[in-house]
Amino acid sequence: PEPLKVLGKRKGLNVGNAIGGRWFRDPAYKALMARECNMLVAENEGKWQALEPRPGEYQFEAADAMYAWARQQGMLVRGHNLIWQDAKWLPKWVNEYDFGAQPAQAAEALLRKHIVTVCDHFGGIIHSYDVVNEAVDPASGALRANVFTQHLGAVEQIDLAFRVAREHAPGAQLVYNDYMRADEGSTKHREGVLKLLHALKSRGTPVHALGLQSHIGSWDEVSSGSQHQRVWRQFLDEVTGMGLDLLVTEFDVNDRKLPADVTARDAGVAALAKDYLDVTFSYPQCRDFLMWGMADHASWLQEWKEAPRTDGLPMRPTPFDDHLRAKPLRDAIA
Ligand code: G3I
Numbered sequence: 001p002e003p004l005k006v007l008g009k010r011k012g013l014n015v016g017n018a019i020g021g022r023w024f025r026d027p028a029y030k031a032l033m034a035r036e037c038n039m040l041v042a043e044n045e046g047k048w049q050a051l052e053p054r055p056g057e058y059q060f061e062a063a064d065a066m067y068a069w070a071r072q073q074g075m076l077v078r079g080h081n082l083i084w085q086d087a088k089w090l091p092k093w094v095n096e097y098d099f100g101a102q103p104a105q106a107a108e109a110l111l112r113k114h115i116v117t118v119c120d121h122f123g124g125i126i127h128s129y130d131v132v133n134e135a136v137d138p139a140s141g142a143l144r145a146n147v148f149t150q151h152l153g154a155v156e157q158i159d160l161a162f163r164v165a166r167e168h169a170p171g172a173q174l175v176y177n178d179y180m181r182a183d184e185g186s187t188k189h190r191e192g193v194l195k196l197l198h199a200l201k202s203r204g205t206p207v208h209a210l211g212l213q214s215h216i217g218s219w220d221e222v223s224s225g226s227q228h229q230r231v232w233r234q235f236l237d238e239v240t241g242m243g244l245d246l247l248v249t250e251f252d253v254n255d256r257k258l259p260a261d262v263t264a265r266d267a268g269v270a271a272l273a274k275d276y277l278d279v280t281f282s283y284p285q286c287r288d289f290l291m292w293g294m295a296d297h298a299s300w301l302q303e304w305k306e307a308p309r310t311d312g313l314p315m316r317p318t319p320f321d322d323h324l325r326a327k328p329l330r331d332a333i334a
Contacts, residue, residue, distance in 0.1 A: 016290035040070035041078040081130035087146040107151035119168035128173035141192030177211030182232035209245035217254025250292035252317040270328035295320040
């Protein structure tokens with residue numbers, strides 16, 4: 001079959017994958033990625049925690065190595081992410097930082113220093129940046145709080161992050177990235193994201209696109225596929241109506257509610273993907289499709305303990321199996 005990147009190119013879509021450090025040492029996995037993809041994102045190596053584990057001690061080696069390999073292969077590179085709003089995923093030292101007597105100035109200085117250092121280091125090689133990741137609390141739709149929102153204001157801080165990124169990565173597409181879904185459980189999340197995007201647009205914030213993480217799957221037993229499609233189209237209409245582009249940034253399919261039988265499960269996963277991608281790919285504003293892992297054994301979902309399968313079986317969330325053989329999900333994407 002033709003590689004996904006070839007099919008993507010015909011449609012004007014980049015096809016990419018998030019690669020983790022462990023899989024970056026696996027030649028067979030890398031060969032699969034090089035065959036199918038023309039875009040790379042580092043699964044963890046571009047995060048603040050990875051780049052600056054201790055204040056002032058920047059460690060660029062792991063990300064540099066991945067990006068250099070991508071460029072050798074002729075791939076584009078996405079940066080993920082400059083600021084992760086969920087305090088849980090900010091470096092511990094940032095959460096515990098002493099902002100002193102003038103906390104607003106100190107918080108702005110710290111935020112600027114991080115974005116400037118990272119953008120200046122990678123320079124023009126980054127095609128697009130997730131400038132801000134996961135700012136909306138999915139349960140309430142409100143903006144999440146962290147040390148930056150506390151001292152600078154929530155929308156103000158997000159706006160600042162985008163402005164600093166634009167100055168120091170002038171050629172990059174600047175993205176707000178989040179994991180809102182189409183199901184009913186995600187209603188507040190979608191509303192919160194729309195509210196944030198409207199607020200940013202009305203301030204003139206240089207945000208170019210919404211990153212649709214697209215960790216889809218069998219979350220909601222009630223809604224049918226067509227209900228999801230209607231809700232998703234309505235959401236994407238409103239986003240594109242603001243002049244924003246769309247990117248699928250972290251695609252995978254959680255199969256926790258699908259049967260154990262592998263044939264039935266793989267068919268179910270493919271059907272969920274097709275429903276979702278039929279709608280998402282119908283928008284000409286959607287230019288990138290990135291998988292969050294290409295083979296089942298390389299998926300973060302195998303280690304995610306919050307919502308495993310009740311039968312304890314490993315999930316089958318990606319287009320290739322543990323032996324790098326194509327699954328029905330690959331056909332669905334194609
Ligand atoms: O590398 C260390 C290893 O040395 C250590 O022994 C081990 C013990 O826990 O941890 C390893 O680090 C883990 C890292 O993944 C690499 O496997 C971290 O604990 C773990 O928290 C980290 O999880 C990542 C998670 O983001 C948090 O950063 C996942 O791999 C990654 O897939 C996930 O990706 C996120 C996106 O960035 C944002 N959207 C949601 C997506 C899925 O949660």
